[in-house]
Amino acid sequence: MNELTSQYYPFDPPDLNEWEDLVNLCGNPYQSVHFNDIEAIYGYVPIYFLCRDKGELIGAIKIYFYESKKLPSLIRSISKNAHVISEPCIHPKYTDKADKISESLVKCIENYFSIFKPVSFTFKTSLGLLPLTFNRVKKENTYGIAYVELKKSYEETHATFGSNARQECRTAIKKNVKVEKTEKLDEALKLFDYARTLPGFSSASNQHLQTYFNALNKNGMCDVWIAWFENKPVSTVWVTKKGKHCFYEYGTSIRTNSGAGYFIHAEVMKYYSQLGFEKYYLGQVALNPINNPKFEQGITFFKKQFNPIILKGSKDEYLFSPIKNVIWKKLIKLMTKK
Structure with a gap:
């Protein structure tokens, strides 16, 4: 060395x-x-x-x-x-x-x-x-990076989910929500179009999403998932993958009483666990109370319902x-x- x-x-x-x-x-x-x-x-x-x-x-x-x-x-x-x-x-x-x-x-x-x-x-x-x-000299912005271990059986992993997530998954099963992997992006992109009309929602452009899919899917590095409720798409999750790790990259849901938002992640974890993947990264969460209720109480609460391991992440800016x-x-x- x-x-x-x-x-x-x-x-x-x-x-x-x-x-x-x-x-x-x-x-x-x-x-x-x-x-x-x-x-x-x-x-x-x-x-x-x-x-x-x-x-x-x-x-x-x-x-x-x-x-x-x-x-x-x-x-x-x-x-x-x-x-x-x-x-x-x-x-x-x-x-x-x-x-x-x-x-x-x-x-x-x-x-x-x-x-x-x-x-x-x-x-x-x-x-x-x-x-x-x-x-x-740098300016540091810290956040949490959440991931779920997939090494155990799906049943064991699911049992560790928070009560909200487990209840929503049960609801989705009762209401016959279906989750599927797709290479047809039209329905998924329409969900993003709708979400952008809502206050406070921000997302990559459809051009970016299309380029992301085209660049990675052909190389086995990207999957797009859609949850269907009453024959309508209500949630989408875009996953990046490499080696033994997979990452929740983009996603959005229409507010329904179907439980699809939690269920689609649970089904995605189940799928990749069965393929031998070891970690499912949920992305950023708040480490400490911050002046952003949507991030802290909304996205962070949602992701923490999957009982993830949380590590420290950072974005360092050097001028x-x-x-x-x-x-x-x-x-x-x-x-x-x-």
Whole structure:
């Protein structure tokens, strides 16, 4: 472990299969190359950072970089930014050396930063693991990351659910709610269209959802589920998967008395548990009381009904040039102003 070397590669890793094998071992879909089509919608390009020990790939992370092509070249630098949407992949055999691997990756990333010179850099965690840390001032936003263990039988897992979730599932069964996996997105997208008409609801655009599905489903990394009640779609769950992990990525429900909102998640967990998946990530929850009742009392309460394990997550923002960042934010508002 004394011969760690890290290098960066623009646009593509040197060996696609090697990269995806590590991503699969770590169960981290967000580091997969197949997410690139989604980020490309917003003009981001990937740079791959690989850490090796005597030639063996033992750690890796992908960072997305952006530079506006709409601005004149003389002022284009104010738009430069970078972001990470998940933790690095550390080979399971070398997790005890994670600190040294992370240190090597950070040095390599800092080297690239000295060339690209981003104005800002955001590092988000998605699996509840430790982020890479940089010796710079940062603004940290913390949250909980909830997941349900799927290693036990479905009956054992279901028995640990909160009383609300269990009651809603019983209601759904009595009312003959049906849950199915589908590749026809029309009905699911209509549910999002309806949800966007409701106060306080925000979601990715249908274009984003369609691109997400097209990029990942063909590579076996995405499933879309719909719950039906009285022959009408009432709930949808979109799942990202890699290795032994699956992630609740997007979803929405129409308010009914059918219990479908809880039942669809229970059925999805049952399905992936039977396939050998070990964790079902429900995404973010509130760690502490916050000034956002919808998130704390609504979404967080809902997810906690599945009795998840909750880990600490964070979104760290590093500002390398605060003045340029302010100018860029104001320009964005001007360019998007209707």
